Amino acid sequence: MIDHIVIQVSDLNAGKDFYKRALVPLEYELIWDLEEWAGFGVKGKVDFWLRSGSKTETPVHVAFRSSDRTTVRSFYEAALAAGGTDNGPPGIREDYHPNYYGAFVLDPEGHNIEAVCHDPQ
DSSP states (O other): OOEEEEESOHHHHHHHHHHHHGGGGGTTTTEOOOOEEEEEEEETTEEEEEEEEOSSSSOOOEEESSSSHHHHHHHHHHHHHHTTTEEOEEEOOTTTTTTEEEEEEEEEOOOEHHHHHSSOO
């Protein structure tokens, strides 16, 4: 089981602004706001960190698990409204498995951020 992940961003303030808005449907909130770090999580437990640094050559892919498809759609809409770029609208991805319902957005740094629900509708 993964406890947390850290991604590097060149503009921490822009990253915080994007994720504060994009992750609301997934019930994430900014919990730690430090000079060079920002920690997001649910119910006080940080599991997603932003770290200030130079822009990475190879963007990462982070997928947040959702309890339902409605939340996946809400994440997608919130992330686009927060300044993200479409990288795959909400829908079934049968290549992964028959119930894989995901949505993909590129954050301002180019990281591929996803919300996914594995449960049948």
